Ligand SMILES: Cc1cc2nc3c(=O)[nH]c(=O)nc-3n(C[C@H](O)[C@H](O)[C@H](O)COP(=O)(O)OP(=O)(O)OC[C@H]3O[C@@H](n4cnc5c(N)ncnc54)[C@H](O)[C@@H]3O)c2cc1C
């Protein structure tokens with residue numbers, strides 16, 4: 001175990017378990033405040049956490065490479081050198097701030113004590129404040145043949161020797177859609193099998209229909225209502241058997257990627273020894289301040305069972321800091337947060353969708369109006385056409401009484417940036433018409449506000 005101490009036992013003011021976004025941010029901040037801080041991470045390959053090593057950053061790097069015509073092998077090299085730098089910088093930042101990074105797997109032995117095991121060595125740590133930030137792990141279903149070496153998860157899909165000729169992706173959520181887009185752009189024939197009756201249920205139905213049609217135009221086959229029942233290796237691939245619409249079907253593929261959700265990473269954490277409660281779904285139970293039921297022990301990020309986004313984990317660090325070292329005013333409930341699914345072009349959402357507005361706007365005291373345009377039909381916003389990506393739609397839900405934005409779905413070039421602009425307007429109560437009246441550079445995607453809100 002690579003520690004900077006030979007002690008078998010030690011104490012800390014703050015112990016972060018897991019190098020996730022919230023844990024590392026709190027750890028570095030508290031070390032800079034003079035606290036004795038220890039951060040335990042089970043793998044040096046994960047310094048900096050999931051996002052930078054195996055999730056957001058590497059996958060978006062490869063997505064962009066695939067758009068630009070870089071081949072898979074070239075992209076893997078590019079990704080590896082970029083991620084190695086980020087991993088190293090994260091460790092250096094922690095070291096420089098005075099955090100003691102301990103390599104090993106942490107397991108609670110009591111309410112404020114943890115045993116870290118790294119190879120042959122063990123270190124017992126007792127801490128006043130503990131932040132559990134262990135993330136989540138992919139769900140792999142227990143079906144015959146699932147232990148085949150041709151079955152991969154989102155991490156395995158980033159480390160193949162070469163691009164598969166064909167790929168079945170089980171699960172059409174954000175991971176499924178993003179990997180379908182990336183592998184299609186690398187030249188793989190992709191089929192998505194999703195158990196849900198409809199595709200893209202996180203979006204309004206009309207938006208999901210557009211997204212589905214565009215993915216299909218790019219060559220992706222999408223089958224909903226599909227339950228995978230069995231997998232077995234063939235001479236040169238794997239056969240995926242599934243039931244759909246009362247019939248039994250099979251597809252041959254080079255690999256099968258499971259992206260059917262991620263479960264909070266609590267296995268082997270010894271929560272029972274600490275007396276920490278979990279929810280029915282296996283997440284660590286927390287209140288609005290992200291406190292567990294044990295005083296001084298908090299949980300943050302995916303392990304709480306909340307929305308699984310890096311920026312939610314980042315905000316969790318503010319909630320915990322506010323409760324433990326501040327005035328406690330910041331809470332994790334009722335947060336307004338945007339999402340982006342990085343297909344090409346990306347789909348971004350915030351607040352109410354159209355159906356939600358139909359169902360709930362009136363009872364919430366709003367008079368909702370829907371503004372909708374296809375991107376191709378917005379002549380004053382030529383940027384998507386310039387970039388050769390004219391697909392998409394833009395939709396805003398406006399309260400016409402007080403001119404406030406209740407929600408937006410932007411399926412268009414640059415929507416991952418635009419949606420944050422909308423988020424600021426919603427949080428700061430900037431009227432929709434103020435966005436519509438803005439003078440924006442041209443040609444820019446921001447002109448979508450002139451087109452729909454002006
Ligand atoms: C393929 C993919 C793409 C994604 N893309 C995006 C995206 O574009 N944008 C976005 O916002 N989100 C994205 N996400 C989600 C995002 O990655 C997660 O929500 C986020 O990383 C969770 O961070 P966290 O703070 O909960 O902890 P993590 O960053 O997951 O860190 C947990 C750490 O704890 C360590 N650990 C676990 N158990 C122990 C233990 N017992 N002892 C010691 N260490 C332990 C793990 O090794 C890990 O390093 C993506 C996820 C995936 C899988």
Ligand SMILES: NC(=O)c1ccc[n+]([C@@H]2O[C@H](COP(=O)([O-])OP(=O)(O)OC[C@H]3O[C@@H](n4cnc5c(N)ncnc54)[C@H](O)[C@@H]3O)[C@@H](O)[C@H]2O)c1
Nearest residue numbers: 171172173174175176194195196259260261262308340341
């Ligand atoms: N751009 C981003 O912000 C981004 C990107 C990737 C992942 N993520 C995060 O990671 C989380 C996990 O992503 P995910 O896509 O794995 O999960 P998900 O839960 O978001 O989607 C899973 C999909 O799989 C389907 N499904 C579930 N069980 C199935 C089964 N047995 N057979 C077939 N289909 C099944 C569901 O109907 C759903 O469409 C997301 O919720 C998201 O928060 C975020």
